[in-house]
Amino acid sequence: MAPWQDLFLALPLPEIWLRILLFTTFGLHLIFVLLMLGTAMLGFVYFLHDCCSGNKVEMGWNQRMVKSHLALKSLAVVLGVGPLLIIQVVYSLGFFTATGLQAFTWLSVIPLLILAFLAIELFEHKMLSRPWLPFISGAIGLGALLTVPAIFTGALSLMERPGEWTGFAAKTLAPGSIYLPHWLFRYLHVLGAAIVFGAAFHLFFTAGQDTAKRARLRAWMFGGILFQVAVGVPLLFTVADVFNWPVLTAVTLGSAAAMAVAWTLRPAQVMTLTSASIRGGRALLLLLPVIFVSMLAARQLLQDSTLMPLHKQARTALARESADLDRFKKPALETFRVKLATVYDNGATIYEKSCQPCHGAGGLGDGPAARRLLVRAEDLAAVRADREYVRQVVLRGWAGSGMPYFTVFDKDKIDSLLDQLGSAFNLFGPTTVPRREVGEQARELWKNTCATCHGATGRPTPFGLTLRPAPPDLSRFSLQPERSFQIITEGYPGTVMQPYRDLPEGTRRDLVAISSNLRR
Amino acid sequence: MIFPLLHVPALGDGMTIALNAVVHVLISHGVAIGMTTIIVLFQNLGATGHGAFWEETARTLLKPVVIVTTSVGAVTGVGIWFITGILAPEGIGSLIHLFFWPWFIEWWAFTTEVIILLIYYFLWDRLARRRPRLLMALGWGYVAVALSSAVLISGILGFMLTPDGWPQGGTFTQAYFNPTFVPQFMLRISAGIALGALLILGWTGWRFKGTANERGRVLRLTGLVMLLAMASTAVFAWVYFSRVPQTYLTHWKFAVATSVWSQVPNLLPVLNTVAVACLVLAAMAGLLKRRKTGVILFLPALILAVGMVAEFERVREFVRGPYLLPGYMYANQTRMVRQEAASRQDRPLLPSLDWVNATTDNAPAARAGRALFDVNCGVCHTIGGINDITVRLRGRTLESVNAITSITESMVPFMTPFNGSEQERLTMSTYLYSLANKDTLPRPQLQGEVK
Numbered sequence: 001m002a003p004w005q006d007l008f009l010a011l012p013l014p015e016i017w018l019r020i021l022l023f024t025t026f027g028l029h030l031i032f033v034l035l036m037l038g039t040a041m042l043g044f045v046y047f048l049h050d051c052c053s054g055n056k057v058e059m060g061w062n063q064r065m066v067k068s069h070l071a072l073k074s075l076a077v078v079l080g081v082g083p084l085l086i087i088q089v090v091y092s093l094g095f096f097t098a099t100g101l102q103a104f105t106w107l108s109v110i111p112l113l114i115l116a117f118l119a120i121e122l123f124e125h126k127m128l129s130r131p132w133l134p135f136i137s138g139a140i141g142l143g144a145l146l147t148v149p150a151i152f153t154g155a156l157s158l159m160e161r162p163g164e165w166t167g168f169a170a171k172t173l174a175p176g177s178i179y180l181p182h183w184l185f186r187y188l189h190v191l192g193a194a195i196v197f198g199a200a201f202h203l204f205f206t207a208g209q210d211t212a213k214r215a216r217l218r219a220w221m222f223g224g225i226l227f228q229v230a231v232g233v234p235l236l237f238t239v240a241d242v243f244n245w246p247v248l249t250a251v252t253l254g255s256a257a258a259m260a261v262a263w264t265l266r267p268a269q270v271m272t273l274t275s276a277s278i279r280g281g282r283a284l285l286l287l288l289p290v291i292f293v294s295m296l297a298a299r300q301l302l303q304d305s306t307l308m309p310l311h312k313q314a315r316t317a318l319a320r321e322s323a324d325l326d327r328f329k330k331p332a333l334e335t336f337r338v339k340l341a342t343v344y345d346n347g348a349t350i351y352e353k354s355c356q357p358c359h360g361a362g363g364l365g366d367g368p369a370a371r372r373l374l375v376r377a378e379d380l381a382a383v384r385a386d387r388e389y390v391r392q393v394v395l396r397g398w399a400g401s402g403m404p405y406f407t408v409f410d411k412d413k414i415d416s417l418l419d420q421l422g423s424a425f426n427l428f429g430p431t432t433v434p435r436r437e438v439g440e441q442a443r444e445l446w447k448n449t450c451a452t453c454h455g456a457t458g459r460p461t462p463f464g465l466t467l468r469p470a471p472p473d474l475s476r477f478s479l480q481p482e483r484s485f486q487i488i489t490e491g492y493p494g495t496v497m498q499p500y501r502d503l504p505e506g507t508r509r510d511l512v513a514i515s516s517n518l519r520r
Numbered sequence: 521m522i523f524p525l526l527h528v529p530a531l532g533d534g535m536t537i538a539l540n541a542v543v544h545v546l547i548s549h550g551v552a553i554g555m556t557t558i559i560v561l562f563q564n565l566g567a568t569g570h571g572a573f574w575e576e577t578a579r580t581l582l583k584p585v586v587i588v589t590t591s592v593g594a595v596t597g598v599g600i601w602f603i604t605g606i607l608a609p610e611g612i613g614s615l616i617h618l619f620f621w622p623w624f625i626e627w628w629a630f631t632t633e634v635i636i637l638l639i640y641y642f643l644w645d646r647l648a649r650r651r652p653r654l655l656m657a658l659g660w661g662y663v664a665v666a667l668s669s670a671v672l673i674s675g676i677l678g679f680m681l682t683p684d685g686w687p688q689g690g691t692f693t694q695a696y697f698n699p700t701f702v703p704q705f706m707l708r709i710s711a712g713i714a715l716g717a718l719l720i721l722g723w724t725g726w727r728f729k730g731t732a733n734e735r736g737r738v739l740r741l742t743g744l745v746m747l748l749a750m751a752s753t754a755v756f757a758w759v760y761f762s763r764v765p766q767t768y769l770t771h772w773k774f775a776v777a778t779s780v781w782s783q784v785p786n787l788l789p790v791l792n793t794v795a796v797a798c799l800v801l802a803a804m805a806g807l808l809k810r811r812k813t814g815v816i817l818f819l820p821a822l823i824l825a826v827g828m829v830a831e832f833e834r835v836r837e838f839v840r841g842p843y844l845l846p847g848y849m850y851a852n853q854t855r856m857v858r859q860e861a862a863s864r865q866d867r868p869l870l871p872s873l874d875w876v877n878a879t880t881d882n883a884p885a886a887r888a889g890r891a892l893f894d895v896n897c898g899v900c901h902t903i904g905g906i907n908d909i910t911v912r913l914r915g916r917t918l919e920s921v922n923a924i925t926s927i928t929e930s931m932v933p934f935m936t937p938f939n940g941s942e943q944e945r946l947t948m949s950t951y952l953y954s955l956a957n958k959d960t961l962p963r964p965q966l967q968g969e970v971k
Contacts, residue, residue, distance in 0.1 A: 006612060009617075010618070031901055071638045071642065073591075074634050075635070077594045077595060078631045078634045081598060085616060089616055093522060093523075093606075096609035097524060099605060100526060104526075105604060107606060110540065110598070110602055112598070121587050145637065182952060324861075328857040328921045330856075332719060332856035333847065336846065336847040339842075340767050341767070342767060343770055344933045345766065353933070355932045373920055395783065397915060401920065404931070408774060408775050408932050408933075410782035411784070411785050468915075508841075508941065
């Protein structure tokens with residue numbers, strides 16, 4: 001495989017082999033699914049029957065029959081992984097789209113199966129005890145179990161109808177849409193097949209020499225075949241628009257075999273059944289696989305006829321896009337190399353990566369990302385503040401400004417970032433207090449105007465705290481005199497701190513001295 | 521993105537996968553590998569004449585093991601696939617294309633494993649009487665296949681954190697036989713056996729039906745197995761983590777403790793030490809045949825063990841940060857080349873989306889903003905749930921949201937960069953800003969003065 005090729009273009013096998021593999025593995029999966037469903041359905045029906053008639057001996061046999069569910073369902077689940085794997089490679093677009101559009105329904109398969117399997121285990125375990133517990137667990141288990149094929153056939157039916165995807169997504173299936181009737185008949189067809197194959201399985205493996213049970217199971221098979229014909233005919237009509245000769249051949253072969261099975265099972269013979277071997281057993285063993293394989297082939301051929309051209313198209317589009325993006329692979333690899341070499345475990349790196357984009361390399365608040373901020377990033381080099389106060393700012397951000405919060409870094413990292421801020425900008429150094437005598441006018445101004453927000457001691461007043469952004473706590477946070485002077489003169493853009501350039505320079509310098517004296 | 525994209529509301533994508541995956545890991549490692557290996561060991565002891573109670577114990581334990589493994593373990597295993605297929609089709613699809621054969625072989629290992637387990641379970645009574653040696657062989661056959669299944673999957677899991685030279689070289693062997701391949705499967709197997717032993721210790725203390733002497737022997741052996749497995753777990757965990765690049769590993773505390781708790785120093789090291797100590801004590805109680813101590817310690821030990829499993833999986837998944845396939849695809853399923861193209865040529869993203877969720881917003885700009893959020897951020901952030909984006913952006917001004925979205929990858933080391941044009945980024949930022957400031961009433965500015 002060439003490096004950096006789009007992985008969706010890399011097929012593990014030629015497409016034709018993947019399709020053959022899909023057919024085989026799906027067949028393996030489906031046979032156990034049918035046996036599992038058939039066993040659960042027949043087991044529950046027999047349970048109800050024997051429960052009403054109070055037949056304990058028969059119930060023991062039912063329990064043996066349902067016991068096989070554990071093995072059948074285990075194999076059905078594990079064998080399902082193979083086709084799931086292959087369909088995601090060969091029909092990735094159709095599969096991911098159809099399941100994605102039915103996402104939550106599709107995901108409900110997991111809890112439903114767990115519930116069904118555990119409930120049916122309980123059903124089997126408690127079958128000989130008081131009837132209400134096996135009845136409830138059996139009903140819940142079977143109900144959950146039978147929902148799953150409805151979800152699967154729903155997804156597959158949608159997958160095979162790309163024309164319906166948009167309508168389905170918008171929840172506006174056209175009234176004439178064939179999707180819903182197709183889904184219904186397809187689902188019923190799966191249940192019918194489960195009855196036929198499940199009954200056949202128990203006819204050969206569980207019934208033993210018991211002629212009455214054989215007769216019962218044969219009757220179920222016979223009824224199942226008739227049901228399949230009744231459901232199969234309308235089902236064929238729902239796929240009439242994509243019908244082709246190979247499909248027709250497979251369906252004809254399957255139907256002929258089904259007719260032969262029906263003939264073998266015809267009720268007249270059941271009445272006269274006496275021999276130890278199963279009448280027509282060999283014919284059944286030969287014909288049932290023929291039905292299974294040919295019907296499955298018909299299904300696969302129908303699916304391929306729609307999805308193959310669609311996928312060819314999708315792959316071509318992907319190949320074109322991939323070729324176009326190919327020239328970016330060098331820079332992408334370089335980005336990755338730099339990422340791997342950058343370890344966010346020290347203050348210098350964290351400052352450079354997380355703070356510098358806004359605060360700039362020199363801490364002047366002139367980083368490229370800060371260019372369009374209404375409240376400019378603070379000039380860190382001019383800040384003198386308490387370490388714990390700065391920690392709170394880093395951990396909480398500054399509401400109303402662009403300063404985000406950085407709890408994404410654990411305490412050790414925050415500490416090392418604070419160390420870095422301390423050493424690079426002397427951020428926690430003592431406040432520089434200008435040496436000057438403060439005039440009375442400035443004191444009055446501070447008390448009457450500035451303290452409205454900043455508070456007399458520098459701790460913001462309740463009113464000040466309603467501002468966005470609120471003023472800093474000047475008893476713990478200060479700025480170098482030149483920066484303070486600049487703010488008092490020009491205001492703090494983006495905040496309610498207005499310019500006071502009208503005041504005489506001396507007063508402004510006095511105010512700087514007052515504010516510098518607030519931090520202890 | 522040609523597939524429909526879904527994010528789980530409230531719970532978030534990550535938590536959904538995690539809930540399913542942790543259950544699966546506990547069962548596949550602790551029960552399917554751990555408990556079964558010890559059951560096979562017990563059966564061997566019984567079959568080789570060390571006392572019939574070994575076999576009876578094994579037989580009693582096997583039934584729940586088979587039911588739990590096939591009903592919950594197998595389904596949650598497939599469940600991981602179902603969920604990732606829905607939440608990250610591009611990601612899981614890429615992985616499947618790259619690792620088709622290991623997965624295909626693992627599928628057969630998985631199938632063989634289940635078949636042997638079923639034979640072992642259904643034929644136990646018959647074989648135990650007539651052909652105990654065959655039953656022994658079947659048991660070890662199961663263990664071998666179960667272990668191989670863990671080995672096969674480890675290459676893929678390891679790749680997702682330590683892809684070695686694959687991004688540059690692009691060969692399968694580089695991807696699959698990566699530096700954490702061996703330590704990871706050894707770690708998983710050892711931890712699985714330790715967990716299985718713990719479960720059997722709990723059961724033996726509580727439900728064992730036999731003489732006190734027999735119970736003591738079962739406790740002693742299981743305690744010994746647990747101690748050895750834990751020692752092995754510790755060694756391979758150390759090797760494993762020493763091979764994870766520091767870039768990733770440095771985030772482990774945040775990965776586990778998240779925002780608030782990661783500010784508490786030494787919380788995690790202390791918790792982990794307590795957990796290990798509790799597990800060692802539980803194993804020692806078994807080794808010293810202290811039944812009551814063992815029963816008392818069992819529940820806390822089990823809870824802490826589950827916590828450590830969850831912690832390991834969380835760290836492994838989280839620390840690889842912005843990447844789903846390192847060097848190839850970001851966590852939000854954006855291929856790295858596609859992102860480079862977007863940032864260098866200002867390529868828009870919306871025209872390449874085949875599916876857009878049209879159910880949440882009506883205004884075209886809001887719909888676009890939501891789609892861009894879903895594609896870029898939705899894999900980790902929810903709206904109104906876990907890792908809520910409206911909480912993350914609360915207090916930020918509009919232009920600062922737009923500034924933040926331009927530097928995500930640099931600002932937060934495990935965040936993905938924005939994929940799309942500058943105009944689209946502004947659209948998304950505006951949408952997110954309006955979400956974060958929805959229904960926020962201005963606070964009273966002056967109290968009690970204006971009438």
